[in-house]
Amino acid sequence: MAEETGMESGMETGSSASSVTVPVVGSSAASWPSVSASSMETLAVDSRSSGSSATVRVGSGTFQVVSRKPRRPMTSRDLLVTLPLALAALVLIVLHAMLLFDPNDTHHLETPLALALARQVIDGPETLYGPYPAGRPWVIIHPPLYYRMCLPTLWGLTNGLGLPPEQAAMVAGRSLSALALVVVVILTATLARLDGASNRAGLWAGLILLGTALTMSYPVTTRPDLLGVALQTLGLTLTLNGLKRAARTKTMPEVAQPGEGWVVAGFVSFGLAVCVKQHDVVLGGVGLAATLFGVGMKWLRWQTFAAALALGLAIPAGYLFAENQIAQGRLVEALLTVPGEMRVIHPVEPAMVWELLKETLRRLAGPLLVAAAIVLVRPQAWARGRWLDLVLAVALLGEAGATLGLYTLSSGAWLNYALQASVLLAVLVGRALDRALVPNPASLKEIPSPSQAQADLWRWGVVGLAGLVMAADNFKLARHEWTFRRAEAQQIEAALNPAGVLIRSAEERYFTHAPQYNRQLGRITLAHDEWLYQGFEALALAEPRTLWLKEALTKGGVKRVFTPDDSSGVPGLGNESLSRLGYRRIGRFGRFVVWDRPDPPGG
Secondary structure (H helix, E strand, C coil): CCCEEEECCCCCCCCCEEECEEECCCCCCCHHEEEHHHEEEEEEEEEEEEEEEEEECCCCEEEEEEEEEECCCCCCHHHHHHHHHHHHHHHHHHHHHEEEEEECCCCCCCHHHHHHHHHHCCCHHHHHCCCCCCCCCCCCCCCCCHHHHHHHHHHHHHHCCCCCCHHHHHHHHHHHHHHHHHHHHHHHHHCCCCCCCCCHHHHHHHHHCCCCCCCCCCHCCCHHHHHHHHHHHHHHHHHHHHHHHHHHCCCCCCCCCCCCCHHHHHHHHHHHCCCCCCCCCCCHHHHEHHHHHHHHCCCCCCCHHHHHHHHHHHHHHHHHHHHHHHHHHHHHHEEEEHHHHHHHHHHCCCCHHHHHHHHHHHCCCHHHHHHHHHHHHHHHHHHCCHHHHHHHHHHHHHHHHHHHHHHHHHHCCHHHHHHHHHHHHHHHHHHHCCCCCCCCCCCCCCCCHHHHHHHHHHHHHHHHHHHHHHHHHHHHHHHHHHHHHHHHHHCCCCCCCCCCCCCCCHEEEECCHHHHHHHHHHHHHCEEEHHHHHHHHHCCCCCCCCHHHHHHHCCCCCCEEEEEECCEEECCCCCCCCCCCCCEEEEEEEEEEEEEEECCCCC
């Protein structure tokens, strides 16, 4: 077998030079061989945006000859784009940091998920999916991998530091989500540069993602969404990188395909993503199609494809089967049966889907504005995409279709379903922006004249202005979030201590529609997801609230109820009003209405 030695040369592939000096990596200049071009046999050629390489045979040796085009370094004019995008990202990073240490929920219904996570150390890991008796109404419909990955940190915080389980669960869950965001940003930058694009394409893609308002509080919330996004993005990155590596060596059958392991690893990541969120399958489908294309092009062996596919299917099937056995069959009911029942209980209204679509586009306004700026400054940048842009565009369309489908299937759908699409959008926009702001896209070897460079400066200015608008919009959203939280904290303080009324203890308080306040200020064993619990009740998978909640409000020690509006109804109790349960209205404090049940005579 021919010897392989890594080499670099200034020779362009296909050069007409009669001889070339081939520098051998790690050797001295005196030992570099000079060979005749006519004596070299070309085995493979790989052309990329970063240069070209040719594998040649000279006598009995096989050499890699590389011609590198100069990298486009960051210039001062690039700061006109980078700084506004960094500012937009910084606004949300500061918001994330503030929310990370906020004891209140960072996202609606974070508390029920955190309590389900905490139950693993309260009652044992096998109780994650029930049963749900009185005092344990913490239902979930997610696969278990995210909750299991939080478990080591949860154990350490509760047993090592002595934190209460619910507090430890918030720390563990938020930390894993924050770590997942870091991984997603790194993968976004890596994916943007996968085919040899410049470093600034990766930098801009990462900043655009960090500045996308759709992410908002998800990076610091006890929810599995971002972990699923990280695993899907990792799977796509590994698979495409493996196919790229395999394609570069397709004409050298005597050399082992270097990309096969990457493809297999990518399918493993796709399988793990399904173990985090059951609908995280779109990028797995894109990776499957791309791998089949690679097999058809003879970049990969059929055996490799079969092994990758088998692992990608076996991992979620085997893991979820084992977890279902531990949960005594309740996992399948939570993942499949309950969501179907919720569609019957709460059918989706077209107006709701329309509102979701408008809010999604509203939160994606930043990257869409940058994309529009690219059309303005150099529209052909979108047409100059390469194979990677085509794959990413197909993946984005697939994710957009899946998001719309989920919006139409579940009345509990929210913007988290569009998180994966926002990652793909950031990568595509970052790459297109890199192409749009090349001084002379016709030939990277030509240096533009000072007058031409000055004339092109407006392009950077336009995109920079779009970045500033993106930053201003993020600041507006962050200020609204912070203002709302401060106002609600003041309203809660007033509602807890009404003038001239007996102060009630935490065990005597119950908040409807606000499980986070039951965790912090009320009876924690009554905190639950009121919308989702209906599905479990309807299927007799959880104890009816007409038993345990009604008893708690009438006989179990709860004396004060807080509702978010003037309604006197309590979710789960049907037509039973607070008045019929013996409560009287004390007053309204902001958006909270306070009801109190007087103590019995002599009590």
